[in-house]
Amino acid sequence: MNKKQIIEEVTSLVTPILEQGDYELVDIEFVKEGPNYYLRIFVDKEGGITVDDCVTITRALNPLLDEKDPIEPAYMLEVSSPGLDRILKREKDFERFKGEMVDVKLYEAFNKKKHFIAKLLSKTDELLTLEDEDEVINIPMKNVAIVRLAILF
Structure with a gap:
């Protein structure tokens, strides 16, 4: 699978889970930095995202991503706020x-x-x-x- 296909597949998997928790999917990145791959999922919600939100989302997504296994190489999952300088895409x-x-x-x-x-x-x-x-x-x-x-x- 190419990077675009991976992002589309992960988007379809994680969006329903995020929406159940009233979170908004802002962006997904799949990048290689040095020898490591990273799957970065940027989320937001009314009032902003906390570290506890990131932990909750990570715990919900890890088993799903392990079960469906949409990404061949080993990677690190990072769930984050889009930040104060968030990129506008959509x-x-x-x-x-x-x-x-x-x-x-x-x-x-x-x-x-x-x-x-x-x-x-x-x-x-x-x-x-x-x-x-x-x-x-x-x-x-x-x-x-x-x-x-x-x-x-």
């Missing part, structure tokens, strides 16, 4: 965080910049619309590498 992420400050990195320069920290106005399949110092910026989505919530100090 349409509902962009809807939920409209009006928030986002950190956007681009594949190639747009308006002579490859990095923007601005207010998220909207996102369509074609355009990411930001507001930066009262200027509206429409960036083609094909140029957007990553959008995450900005952490401002």
Whole structure:
């Protein structure tokens, strides 16, 4: 199985369990770092995720993943909050965080910049619309590498 297939299979397995506990699946990563593989499951819930939530979810998912065995190589399971600087990937992420400050990195320069920290106005399949110092910026989505919530100090 390739990485995309593994993520799809794990998503279908874990989503029902998470939904039973009123958790939201934010993202799944399957990565190799050095000699080790990691399956990272990012979850959220109303009010945020605690360490106890991560332990509870890990205990619920471990037996299921062991039984179904969707991943051939040995791996380490990590259950985590998406963090303060969470990546926005799904349409509902962009809807939920409209009006928030986002950190956007681009594949190639747009308006002579490859990095923007601005207010998220909207996102369509074609355009990411930001507001930066009262200027509206429409960036083609094909140029957007990553959008995450900005952490401002």
